Amino acid sequence: MLSNPVKDVRRLNEIFSILIKYGFGDMLRRMGLANTAEQASRLMRSPISNEMLNMRPPQRFRCAIEEMGPTFIKLGQILATRVDLFSQDMIHELEKLQDDAPVMPYAEIEPLIEKALGAPPTKVFRYINEKPLASASIAQVHEAMTKKGERVVLKVRKPGVKRTIEADLRLMHSMARLINIQSVELRRYRPEEMVREFERSLRRELDFTIEAKNSERIARNLRKFKWLKIPKVYWQWTSETLNVQEFVQGTSAKDSEALDRMGVDRELLARRGSQVAWKCMLEDGLFHADPHPGNFYVLPGNGIAMLDFGMVGKLSYQRREQIIRLVRSIIFQETDTAAAVLVEWSNSDNIDVEALARDCADLVEQYYGLNLNEIDIPQVILDCMALMRNYDLIMPSDITLAAKAFITLEGFGRLVKPDFNLMDAAEPLIRDLIKKRYHPVRLARSLGSRAIKLVDRIYEPPSELPQVHSQGSSSKMDAYLMDRLSYRLEDASYRQTQAIYDVGFLIMFTLMLITPHGPRIYDISVLNVIGVLGVLGVIANVSRVQVVTWWQRKKRDLS
Structure with missing residues (x-):
């Protein structure tokens, strides 16, 4: 519901006018907002320029977002992470969105610092540089020095930001509901879920204590890397609207000439940076979600400093296990496992599992024979996204953020x-x-845990309530995997029976081959001849069984 109808309707008309200005009126009509679009178009004061008409749609979309203001710029930055939903051209344009904002005079910032500290800034800090280091839509950053002579940075939330964002979020929720109701074409993008995800991300970014906690948690996880620097948080002064951290003096990683002057080991720096990223993602499950060069400083001695933890990603233990299973399925060419992971990621109840498995076979075969270091995991995830897009499936946001x-x-x-x-x-x-995943101790613990769950189910009283399934496609996937398993069990049983016969005949014919006794024709042992022919026959039968089994499996994969 709109808490301030007059202001919210005015703002909604402003947003629609901007969209129409940049040539997206047809999109509003497809959303079922034809009347609103017509009303907004009458409010426009300037026609569409020729320069704008010559822009490609992704460029016009970026310009429209920039004109809508800081909340929508943040939304665009989040959308830039959804490589599963948008084309590369759109992603590249959204990546250009800058969060720069006009500098606010220090006279307007100082009361906010005083309110957050609960005391005049001059009583806490020796000095504060009135010229900001940076100014963004949400916050402004100033350098300062404590009474003990420690250099720090103050990240201050700008006034009125929270109120503006709250109003824009209300409008976004209303627009998402309209899209979900009116547009079948755009419904597949799950607009309401996307806005809820954006709201969670933005609210976390508004609370500077969350950013400070994230930086400390990542610092603890990476403490074994002595060459890594993460700024210390001064909790005695940090609050929801003020973040006080250690000042780090370094060279921006995007300043190539300065790096050359420092004489850094570029190969060592790249290796160290990737070590940090992989450990954060696959081992810790908490990673810097915006690792662009501006958020990294190079320190003397090939050290690295990580900055700005306003946007972090989280991969649950289950997600990390799924990534490992996907990598393993590619190494061992296990199509069924790869398909199962994609089904788990999709969380959809409308999947043609067999068709998906066939396409997964094509994907997995692309990496046949490659070593682990030759398998490009980011590219694998992108290939999976493209495959899921063909089935109108959407990748989980945490996986897309990691990608x-x-x-x-x-x-x-x-x-x-x-x-x-x-x-x-x-x-x-x-x-x-x-290795850890398949370590005997871990397998034993897993089996013990499953046994306990099985016993609990046996003793659990029957429930009259209907069972709710979190993944609608799980029954389809289970049926498909059971079907595949039955085929494999039949193959195994057939091969086992053939092996018993073959071993028996092989022993018998070998004994006949080596025996010196028995009838002879032209001084040639009849039993030895039968033994040779029998051994050759066993070898031929084994080869036949292997070819037949392979052909039957191939036919099932193609069917």
Whole structure:
């Protein structure tokens, strides 16, 4: 519901007018907003320029978002991570969205600092540089020095930001509901879910204590890397609207000339950066979601400083296990496992599982014979996204955020070192994770846990309530896998029976082959001849069974 109808309707008309201005009136009509679009078009004061008409649609979309204001710029930055939903042209344009904003005078910022500190800034800090280091839509950053002589940075939330964002979020929820109701074409993008995801991300970004906690947690996870620097948080002054952190003096990783003057080891820097990223994603499950060069400083001695933890990604234990299973399925060419992972990611009840499995076979075969360090995991995830897009399936947001971070990190690595290979640092970690996953102790614990759950189910009283399934496609996938399993059991039983016969005949014919006794014709042992022919016959039968089994399996994969 709109809490302030007059202001919200005025703002909604403003947004629609901007969309129409940049040539997206037809999109509003497809959303079922024809009347609103007509009303908004009458409010436009300037016609569409020729320059705008010559722009490609992704360029016009980016310009429209920039004109809508900071909330929508943040939304565009989030949409830039959804590589599963948008084309590469659209992603590249959305990546250009800048969060720069006009500088606010220090006289307007100082009361906010005082309110957050609960005391005049002059009583806490020796001095505060009135000229900001940076100014964004949500916050402004100033350098300061404590009474003890420690250099710090103050990240201050700008006034009125929360109120503006709350109003824009209300409008976004209303627009998402309209799209979901009116447009079958756009419904597949799950607009309401996308807005809820954006709202969660933006609210976390508004609370600076969450950013501070994220930086400390990542610092603890990465404490073994002595060459890595993450700014210390000064909790005695940090609050929801003010983040006080250690000032880090370094060289921006995107300043190539300065790096050359420092004489840094570019290969070592790239390897260290990728080590940090892979450990965060696959081992810790908490990673920097915006690893562009501006958020990294290079320190003397080939050290690295990580900055700005406003946007972080989380991969649950289950998600990390799924990624490891996907990598394993590619190494061992296990089509069914790859298909099962994609079904789990889709969380959809309308999947042609057999068709998906056939397409997964084509995907898996692309990587046949490659070593682990030759398997490009970010590219594998992108291939999976393209495959799921063919079935109108949407990848989970945490996976897409990780994929986007991979892509950004790889671009950053190649900026530091042109022949950078992201997988070089990943191989030992992935091998270690696979070993841990199938370690006997862990398998024993897993079996024990499952046994306890089975016993609990046996003793659990029957429920009259209907069972709710979190994944609608699980029954289809289970039926498909059971069908495949039955085929494999039949194959195994057939091969086992043939093996028993073959071994028996092989022993018998071998004994006949080596025996010196028995009838002879032209001084040639009849039993020896039968033994030779019998051994050759057994070998031919074994080959026949292998060819028949392979052909039957191939036919099932193609059917």
